[in-house]
Amino acid sequence: MSEGSGELTFWEHLDELRSVLIRMLLGLVVATVGCFVMKDWLFAAILWPTTEEFPTYQLLGRIAGDLEQISFASEPVIINTELTGQLMAHLMTALLFAIVFACPYMIWQVAAYISPALYSNERRVMRQILISGTLLFYVGVLTSYFVVFPCAYRFLIDYEVSEAIQNMISLTSYIDNLFILCVLMGVLFELPMVAIALCKAGIADAAMMKKYRRHAVVVIVTVAAIITPTTDIFTLLLVCMPIYLLYESSIIAVTLTTRRKREA
16 A cells, blocks of 8 residues: 555546646646736747847857848748737647646646655656656757757748749748747657656666667657758757757666666
């Protein structure tokens, strides 16, 4: 029997679950309203990568030794083609970013609900996983926002098959690509947590990950090339490095986990 089990009846558990769901919904509503009200700040952050003052472009210009190289080949144009397009974009953007911001709170609510049914050591492990997983997710989101998406956007906005065709991006297309890339990178940054879980399940170990390191590098370069379809080797390396460092971090994390299992 686990600690704290048997203290609540079945109906009391349902009542507590209902309270958890209500708090999660309220947290999401509050976050959505907050994002909706902070429209100017939210869209200033969203559209920042479309300006030449974006830090990533400035850094690339300094590295290249010529700040003029940060200029776009063509002036980026983001358009809206529907009567309710901007309003719906505002609503959907507020909801999507609210989910990202409120997700840790909602996960912690679920964790607090199941926590009494766990042993003390299991609760400690769960807290470590939640904290580490949350931090890694947001690091991945920020990496996408400052590295992956700007590089992809810069390449695609300057790409042309004919000088007669001008790139005009719809607002929804821009926001969808930004959000999807940020979430994908956030999930990708959970690699160390997945590696630790596979280690605990006895599926993977550090020796196997080291053995297939070269295979992993090929996969990483392929994924980076898909995310940032550019022929610029510097940009490709800029995207590959965080993912490769994640793989090496996963090896270290699996090694430490294996060592603790042996000591226990």
